[in-house]
Amino acid sequence: MAQKSTTLAQALWNSADELRSHMDANEYKNYLLGLVFYKYLSDHLLYKAAELLEEEPKNLEEAQKIYEENFNNDAIRDILLSELQNTYGYTLEPHETYTAIIEKINNRTFELVELEQAFRDIEQSDKIYLGLFNDVDLQSTRLGPNPQKRNDRISAVMQRLEQVDLTEYGGDALGDAYEYLIGQFASESGKKAGEFYTPQAVSNLMTKIAILGKEDKRGLTVYDPTMGSGSLLLNAKAYSNQPNLIYYFGQEVNTTTLNLARMNMILHNVGIGQQKFRNGDTLDDDWPTDEPTNFDMVLMNPPYSAKWSASNAFLEDSRFAPYGKLPPKSRADFAFLLHGYYHLRTDGTMAIVLPHGVLFRSGAEATIRQNLLENGAIDTVIGLPENLFFNTSIPTTIIILKKDRDNRDVLFIDASKEFKKIRNQNEMDEGHIEKIIETYKNREFVDKFAYVAEFDEIVENDYNLNIPRYVDTFEEPEPIDVVQLSKDIQEIDKELEKNKKEFLGMMDELQVTEENKEIIDAIKAVFQ
Incomplete structure (x- = not known):
């Protein structure tokens, strides 16, 4: 029996070694995540089967034997499969489990078609699993020039992952490791990975602010129209006192990334009735248009300064029409912001990450910014440290928006120095986040850190929200002796x-x- 002492992160890294020289990170990520997901489903099914049979296996190998023996009993098999289907929404035959395939690999009798069949059976078990393994192309020549080479390479990857019993992790812990995987490989994948990964600290900060006052709400609705891997959406679960009664809505233009989000939801035990996702272009194709269309929380980390059509037809679109002008074709930042704001409930809170340019750029963006400020939509501006994200080193800002506010002041927080340096990346820890949260709650002046600007002062500054105009961080140099x-x-x-x-x-x-x-x-x- 293999010694399952390797951490999941280390096993993933070791598995990547088997693929790195044959494809880039954005490709091998799909294989690793697909196989991790398959192993997670297989491991949980084996232990659940043993539990239903009132057995207590010491490891997966024992659980596999118990499953095989009872599967061959006609009187037990149908009842067991029915219970597993009702519990998880999928079943696997004994020869299709990850543990069974590892045994075949060790005996050199494994063939890739067996793994392909296991994937198909999971996908056909329930609509929640449809298409989840589409990106795990086991017949790709990138794995090897012939069937035997491809067989050997996948076998090696599976053996590396086999060192971890995924049932040792709780659902949330596995989800954290899943996001760790994306984060680790984002630096290799470059922009493609960064597009669907929000650093956990930034995600935590945005969610903690957006959920304030809604922690006890049953049926909380969370929306991310550029949802990537779904990490921003799932963070609501960590800070809600009703985590099993949250409804998640999201749209994603990239089909592969959408599937990652679907896997992530399953790994976090989110039922199919609580998630509603769509594959589509958020700006060109507004969604949702059926009830519900407005949400308690809107969380967004859209692609920065992306291009969009900015067609004149959008001037008739209810998302953009009230603002008189459209964001420029070369920078869709405000287009994403206005889309999210449109779908925010009257008593909801929105948090969006954008580049600092939205705070002070001129032209159409200045007109839109002025309109938002006159309506009291912009509640808070938080300046983040540079080099937090994997795909860009530029400093970013979190903008908090609300509807139906009593006044039009804006809280400015300069958190650009709130980080610690880890190798080549800056990171925010819990202390940094709590300092920002407390400042947000208190909404008071803090020397060289926070300032509440009244609307008249913002008008005097020509609606420019550049943080240094409001938060003076100048440090007097020490006198020279x-x-x-x-x-x-x-x-x-x-x-x-x-x-x-x-x-x-x-x-x-x-x-x-x-x-x-x-x-x-x-x-x-x-x-x-």
């Missing part, structure tokens, strides 16, 4: 003269030859 500085310079000069004499003395001791005389004389001339 001229006397001490003079003494330090004299000491340095003495030390330099001493070192020069020692060096020239060493040069005099060198043996001078015709080959090195010219070089030695040149060096001495520099120091004399």
Whole structure:
């Protein structure tokens, strides 16, 4: 029996070693996530079957034997499969489990068609699983030029992952590891991975703010129209006191990324009745248009300064029509913001991450910004540290929007220094997040950190929301002690003269030859 002591993160990293030289991270990510998801489903099914049979296996191998023995009993099999289907919405035959396939791999009797069949059986068990393994192309020549090479490569990856019993992790812990995987590989995948990954600290900060006052709400609705892997949506579960009564809505233009979000929901035990997702372009194709269309929380991390059509037809679109002008074709930042704001409930809260340019750029964006400010829509502007995201080093801002506010002031928080450096990436820890949250709640002046600007002051600044206009972070330089500085310079000069004499003395001791005389004389001339 294999020793299952490897952490999930390490197993994933080791598995990636089997694929790195054959494809880029954005491709091998799909294989790893698909196989992790399959193993998760298989491991849970085996232990659940043993539980239903009132058995207590010590490991997956024992659970597999129990499952096989009872599956071959006609009287037990149908009842067992029915219970598993009702519990999880899928079943696997004993020879299709991850554990069974590993045994075949070890015996060198495994064929890829068996794994393909297992994927198909899961997908056909329930509509929630349809198409989830579409991106795991087991016949791709990137895995190998012939069936045997492809067979060997997938076998090696599965053996690496087999070192982890995924049932040792709770649903949330596995979801965290799943996001860790995306985060780790985002740096290799570049922009493609960054498009669907929001750093956990940023996700936590946005969610904690948006859920304030709604923690006890039953039937809380959360919407992300650029949802990526769904991490922003799922964060609501961590901070709600009614986590099993949340309804998630999301749209994603990339089909592969949409499937990642669907897997992520399953890994976090979100039922199909609580999730409503759509594959589509959020700006070109508004959704949802049927009830519900407005939500308690809107959370967004859209692609920064993306291009969009900005067709004049959008001036008749209810999302954009009230603002008189459309965001420019070259920068869709405000288009995403207005879409999310349109779908916010009157008593809801929206949090969106955008580049700082939206705070001060001119033209159509200035007109839209002025309109939002005059309506009291912009509640808070939070400046984040640079180099937080995998796909860009630029500093970003979180904008908090609300409807039906009593006033039109804006809270500015300069959190650009709230980070710790981890290797080449900046990260925010829980202390940084709590400092921002408390400042947001108190809504008071904090020297060099926060400022509440009244609407009249914003008008005086021509509706420019650039944070340094409101939060003064200038630090007075410490006075220079001229006397001490003079003494330090004299000491340095003495030390330099001493070192020069020692060096020239060493040069005099060198043996001078015709080959090195010219070089030695040149060096001495520099120091004399």
